[in-house]
Amino acid sequence: MLTRVMYVTVYVTDQDRALRFYTEQLGLEKRIDHPGPEGRFLTVGAPGHPFEIILWPHAAATGQPLGRDEAAAPGPIILESDDLLKDFETWRERGVAFDAPAPEEYAFGIRIEAADPDGNRISLRQQKRVEAADH
Numbered sequence: 001m002l003t004r005v006m007y008v009t010v011y012v013t014d015q016d017r018a019l020r021f022y023t024e025q026l027g028l029e030k031r032i033d034h035p036g037p038e039g040r041f042l043t044v045g046a047p048g049h050p051f052e053i054i055l056w057p058h059a060a061a062t063g064q065p066l067g068r069d070e071a072a073a074p075g076p077i078i079l080e081s082d083d084l085l086k087d088f089e090t091w092r093e094r095g096v097a098f099d100a101p102a103p104e105e106y107a108f109g110i111r112i113e114a115a116d117p118d119g120n121r122i123s124l125r126q127q128k129r130v131e132a133a134d135h
Contacts, residue, residue, distance in 0.1 A: 011058035025094040084126035
């Protein structure tokens with residue numbers, strides 16, 4: 001029986017550049033950095049959470065949706081924030097490139113899309129807060 005999702009792979013052309021983006025700009029932490037027979041095994045993750053993203057050397061934006069409906073498809077990475085508006089300002093100051101001037105409201109909360117240096121799309125989201133019912 002499966003017990004958890006361990007990794008998701010994002011293809012990057014320069015692992016060091018990708019590592020700087022995901023750690024210094026987005027604020028994820030480096031978890032594993034190990035040379036291996038097929039290449040460097042490099043992962044990042046959100047502090048306090050076990051899930052990891054593998055930054056694997058390959059052609060830029062491999063696995064990204066192509067075609068005229070690509071804007072409607074989610075990116076390979078969806079990261080959640082507990083205060084997206086505040087984090088957006090921090091990320092913008094750190095040089096993260098966004099596809100809109102500010103996060104937008106949607107049915108389940110707020111979101112904005114960004115791209116890493118290789119063009120991998122990243123969906124940054126905050127779920128709508130559920131207000132406690134008055135008793």
